[in-house]
Amino acid sequence: MRGLLRSVILLAALTGGGYAGLRAWPIGEDASRITLDGDARRGAYLARAAGCVACHTDTAAQGPAMAGGAPLDTPFGSFVPPNITPDFTHGIGGWSKYDLARALREGISPEGQPYYPAFPFEFYAGFSDQDIADLWAALATVPPVAETRGENDMRFPFSMRSGLKLWRATALLEAESAPVLGRSDDWNRGRELVEGAAHCGACHTGRGLLGGLDADSFGGNDDLPGGSAAPSIRAADLKEDGWTASALAYALETGITPSGDVFGGSMAEVVEQGTSFLDEADRRAIATYLLDAAPVPSDPDALAQLR
Template sequence: MKRLFIRLVLLLGVVSIGLGGVALTGTEPGSASLAELNGDVGRGAYLARASGCIACHTNTDAGGSPLAGGAPLETAFGTFYAPNLTTDKIEGIGAWSIDDFARAVREGVSPEGDPYYPAFPYGFYTRFSDQDVADLWAAFKTVPPVAQPSKPQQLGFPFNIRSGLHLWQEMYFDPGRFQPVAEQDTQYNRGKFLVEAAGHCAACHTSRNLLGALDQDDPFAGAEGLPGGGSSPAIHAEALKQRGWSVQDLAYALSSGITPDGDVLGATMGEVIREGTAFLSDEDRQAIATYLLTER
């Protein structure tokens, strides 16, 4: 898998050089009504926690301020750093508009028009509704400003040429809002939203092709070669049931980190639980477990 990632980087580098400054975003325009929506701070803060914003954009181990910039994420492409999301107008997002924010979150494009690396999971957040975005924006506006510069991504040539990501987005980014399954109940669809949009579980639990895009034909089947050299298990219904998981067991593990056999979930999943799912309501953890353990 590592060799595949290295080949991906080389291919993207070639594409970057070939494209130069050509922009091929293939994304939808932002909503003209976003600025008119009233965001709910509490709901936005909850959604931010469910979406991993705090975990990724806070360097907790180094004692960093909330959302002032994340710890290094080491990959085969180089080292990525989640940027400062505080309200500082120079170093953070304090000078952004809600439309800037929506475009970044749901389209993977900065206010300056630069594409974001897919280490930022906008491919999942594209499913957020206008109200979700308004709620998140309301919550982020309450974050105290921290004048801490975001660390630049440590990517060597040609990987640091971002224009090739326009073509990557054209090939693999599928913008669109969350669509509930009409035949399923509210709990199932809530779980689907949390797993496939906010929680972006497939980012770690689905393998990727040569170009780093998710294998849509085999979702939640586990993956190798994760950042830091780790791997993830399959979490589709069949695999979970074979390993003895029930809805109650899985919901409890998302709160406590304890597996049915008394072991403890550690590494990246431990962080996901500690900084994310442990803060969710019991109902939402039940919804996630129900969705994952439902045969599709």
């Protein structure tokens, strides 16, 4: 019912006199400029962890690295991950570190337009200035590619990008990846990756009528782009299916499950282009967190200091 109400509000706003107001409605924050020097090696590692390579490379078509990914078919239309090579015409060669920071942390284009939530920017909100500088340095090393994989093909009214401003106000949930007192460094590193860069919840959490993530995380999603599904990765379900920390860490490296089967579909790509490149400690941290993802009670005042 809540999702239906939000849909009605969105449609009314887009078809009524509110559309002009939506176009003029400013979004985002005027963040400070980033002057830090980046570490391209660290940025490349973060790009793998964050799925940049997997999403923005059409591996099935043997496309050039980061030059645009395969279309994602959804009930709202088809999304095409764009070219993020340093090409000035088709890629992000004309961007600045500030533009990259706004895109990743706020989901806003250099022109001030909101990005569709197929781009999981809500999980990148916690990226530090150093993270952005490192990613910027890494992206600068990618060969520029003067091509595009195509344009988004959205259904009305979702083709009206200004309507995303209402979506942001009603359905956007920012991930929480800050450390939790009373937990180990390994567990907190896993939390940072799972709830942040690795954005596991983007696929393994269901979405509402307007595409917003459910507040109840990791319960699985039967309606992924292309009609595929992602299972629950809640701790109890993982344990029931025979997963241990060592088995899960190994699967994130090799794609091989405890039963001897292998991951298929988009998860196979996540492993091949992402988690297999992570170091053993980070894969183990992800497994540790997922198999024990309920935070321990902490002192609220002390916890607030960590956020």
